[in-house]
Amino acid sequence: MSVLVYVENAGGKFKKSTFEVVSYAAAVSKQLNTDLIAISIGNVEQSDLSNIGNYGAKKILNVSNDQLKTFVNQAYASIIAEAAKKESASVVILSNSFTGKGLSPRVAVKLGAGLVDAAVELPKIENNVFTVKRTAFSGKAFATVELTSAIKVIALNPNSYQINESNDVAVVENFAPELNDSDFGTMVSEIVRASDKIALPDAELVVSAGRGMKGPENWAMIEELAKTLGAATACSKPISDAGWRPHEEHVGQTGIAVSPNLYIAIGISGAIQHLAGVSSSKTIVVINKDPEAPFFKVADYGIVGDAFDVVPKLIDAVKAYKAHS
Amino acid sequence: MKILVCISNVPDTTAKISFSGDNTQFNTTGVQYILNPYDEIALARAIELTENGKGTVTVIHVGDINSEPTIRKALAIGADDAVRVNSAPRDAYFVSSQIAHYAKEKGFDLILTGRESIDYNGSQIAAMLGELLNIPSISIVKKIDIDGSKANVVREIEGGKEILNVSLPFVASCAEGVAEPKIPNMRGIMSARTKTLDVIEAVSVDELVKFTSYSVPAPRGSVTMLLDNEVEKLVNLLHTEAKVI
């Protein structure tokens, strides 16, 4: 028996959500009194591979092959399922990242396993009943799901588990499962990354703005506040609908759900569909000129004021704070 | 080209979410159901891709008779025909197994789903379908262009996008950007009544997961209001009290 965790990389480097998922998987392996094995696919450096041990994996299977340098959904799913069989894994854990969303259902079907995705807590294991809490209803509720299958697959939401680090290292073992041509149905032709910006789904701090900003030309101050804080930028739906900002910044029920440590909402009214995507943020700051704006009801800190006046002052205050700390 | 679009029937986006019976049941009293917003986008793209006699769009839904208004809406928007698998949509594996069973020998060139349903938010169906049908699946797709038997697809990744080449048939789960939702016109609404809506029975599927209970997030503490010139204080509170910067 073992717990298997898939360690996703982006361009050969592990990401924060990867360390979260390994830390989570390590805790699950403790619950089950078994070892944690990691599996990496793609070209990742040896030192980065063994460092996965820092987060609790005993061993890491390394599948490195030029054909798998970029993500190939079916092939990756086959490899993870093969690794699960080889290691007699009873639980397979992945990140519920964009990539994980395409991967975990395929892995589950291959293994005849039940899948809980969007998991936000460690499983509860009592009298052989294995349940996991996940988000549901676009963040308006949680559901507890029992996994009744022998093998269980869990996809953990990013930003929902604390990273735990030690000095342990993992043993790296090369793994070369057989693949079929039919595993290579998709081919990546290009990856476009907005490299200088922090990716919204990964962000710990988010500065978001809405129609209160009046027009796209006024986003410079939003960008500047975000840059000063080291935050990602986001927006409400009408903003991306109007083409003021790209679709990937749209948060809410029909956009991206985020759960950063800090969400600053500027000139956003706080419609229920918007709140659905942001209400699990740890701290919410609302800046709005209307004291009746519904967003204040879910805020931790609120400023009633004109964004065009408050935001520049806030940028200065953050700069002053950064200069001193 | 034959396209299958999977549609779900979900609580209206403004619905208040509450539970009854020891928190084991979603309280549907007073809840309006709608066509899942992402499925509207998927449907809109399917209609664009088959315009001017270039193909047909079938919608499929797993659910009971109460979902029929949503299915009729999809027909009014422009789907050619519809299938309903007559069973409660127990879980994602159950739903995908039903759809896969139906789609198996029908020769669909493309199967579209929404990025996620706004009630269960699984994002599971597209990839499960791909696996069950043994064809490629691409999740969280922002653009689909088809050229003969090949497609060029853009999917979202953290902080960017990935452009992929894939051959038909495949499954894609559609997100914002794929198309603009279409509003049914009068002619669509009239013709929807006479379009075919087949009802088929469900096949049996192993139960691998069970939804056992629900809860709502704990209410937030009260808000600390500051004056519009207290920005230093805000920064200070974010550091010392909230400990987020």
Ligand SMILES: Cc1cc2nc3c(=O)[nH]c(=O)nc-3n(C[C@H](O)[C@H](O)[C@H](O)COP(=O)(O)OP(=O)(O)OC[C@H]3O[C@@H](n4cnc5c(N)ncnc54)[C@H](O)[C@@H]3O)c2cc1C
């Ligand atoms: C099916 C459906 C799905 C939806 N999904 C989403 C979703 O996922 N995400 C989403 O965001 N929305 C979604 N919406 C839209 C949502 O209902 C709201 O319309 C939208 O969130 C409002 O955006 P907003 O707050 O930017 O604009 P508004 O509601 O117009 O609010 C603007 C706010 O700015 C304030 N303001 C104006 N000027 C200033 C100033 N100078 N300084 C400070 N404050 C100022 C105003 O007081 C007001 O509160 C959805 C709607 C539907 C029907």
Ligand SMILES: Nc1ncnc2c1ncn2[C@@H]1O[C@H](COP(=O)(O)O)[C@@H](O)[C@H]1O
């Ligand atoms: N009951 C259902 N019948 C048909 N398609 C569904 C059903 N539920 C979900 N889907 C499809 O699967 C997508 C993802 O749903 P989910 O996996 O529940 O997030 C939805 O956007 C629909 O396209």
